[in-house]
Amino acid sequence: MMTSRRIAGIEMGGTKIVCGIATDAGDVLERTSIPTREPDETLSDIRAWLEPRLDQASGLGVASFGPIHVDPTSPRYGHIGKTPKTAWQDFDVLRAIREWTSLPLALDTDVNAAALAEIRWGAAKGHDNVAYVTVGTGIGGGIAVNGRAVHGLMHPEIGHMKPRRLPDDEFEGLCPFHGDCFEGLAAGPAIGKRWGKPLNEFPADHPAYAMEADYLGQLAANLLLTASPTKLIFGGGVMNCEELLPMIRDAAVRHISGYLDLAGLSRGSEELIVTPGLGSNAGLLGAVALAIDA
């Protein structure tokens, strides 16, 4: 019997860090969750859990919130970029990890990594062009084209595009960089600030749902009109409101106004715009997928 390799993964999110050990077949053997605080404190907790478990691991993948410098040829490789999480700005994530392990490290954004994991093991098996959007503390998105994560000047930062404002929406937005970008208008904190409580405390016919679906539908349309994914995956805490996904599909189709041909899809937007196949393991398995690819 073949012994599968063990791979370690760290998913660094804005609210929590997930560390785990998985097989190279995508089976999570162990995992833990650590609240995201200041970098030193958080990294110390990651080390305490992970270091004793690295003996049998052959690689370590890091899937981090962005912006983070992911170009290995850049002198800033591994550093967090400009971010509303000011304590993390310019923090060198990889250096902090290299202090306690000599395992080969792989790095990408949490959402690029999740896109790769969904292709390898999840909702996008058999697909080459995939976008993975997470709607939670922020709005992030990863894109894979021809099976590989998109990098260039930086990496996708789709949450910071500007949506067309809805005429009855006067909310100024919460993004410290852009005010009313998609993230500033439609991430979890924006919903809380605008409506006074989270989306899951409203009925699905409340205007909060329709507004959220319109903005996320616009975001879906922007992705379909640029990266042309054949699977567009929406995950993250806000998506736990199950009534939201079909409303996003309808809004995306409305914004595209028939311009993209969905005729090749037997179930149309229902087949195109989906939830993660890996559920809450998408980010962690993304980190693992990075280490396998590397």
Place this chain on the structure above:
Amino acid sequence: MMTSRRIAGIEMGGTKIVCGIATDAGDVLERTSIPTREPDETLSDIRAWLEPRLDQASGLGVASFGPIHVDPTSPRYGHIGKTPKTAWQDFDVLRAIREWTSLPLALDTDVNAAALAEIRWGAAKGHDNVAYVTVGTGIGGGIAVNGRAVHGLMHPEIGHMKPRRLPDDEFEGLCPFHGDCFEGLAAGPAIGKRWGKPLNEFPADHPAYAMEADYLGQLAANLLLTASPTKLIFGGGVMNCEELLPMIRDAAVRHISGYLDLAGLSRGSEELIVTPGLGSNAGLLGAVALAIDA
């Protein structure tokens, strides 16, 4: 001395068709321009010019306006999709060409092809992630990631994203599908309808310039935040107004609001957002590049 191969190319634009013969080193040997009319009439002119010149050619590339089905496994491969150019809708471009040549045919959008040609011979040499935008009769865009053109559900149709409207702009937009998408608001015909004459008949300090630059700067920002290109090329007839490009750069930087790190670029947005290196041959050489790649 090595004899270079000869390749034929057809660039199909909304206003004109460019046919030509080039070497595989990207030297255009002969070219002609044909006005775009009804499909049969236009294809007949293409044949009349090109067929006698195909003897020494080893391949033929077709770089067409979109939307066009570019997935070779699709039963609709080679067909134009839904388009404001109604006479062309559903027209099978490749079948019309196969009637008079047995050369191997390669197909992509004009703008995807131009991005590949700019990587091979033009302004994006040495770059892997490139976006090519044309602003003319319409607004189209091609994207290459890891050196390959982006396809998926369809191909990039970036001109049909919706920009944030400028507060003082009441123009309803000209796109028959979306009204006030980027193309509906900022392509050549929209400028003519809104301001009464083309942009090159205004001084650069006229509000027509600032508005055009803002919308195209938003489009540049959307591309940088999704496909993350390291070269973003703006071509097409409207870009012949030379004062426009620096204004687009400023608008793009303003819309991104410092979120993308340009520190790695010695000349910042001036290095990032540029005009085509191949000038008016970008589309034709794009067609040639497709045939070489195929």
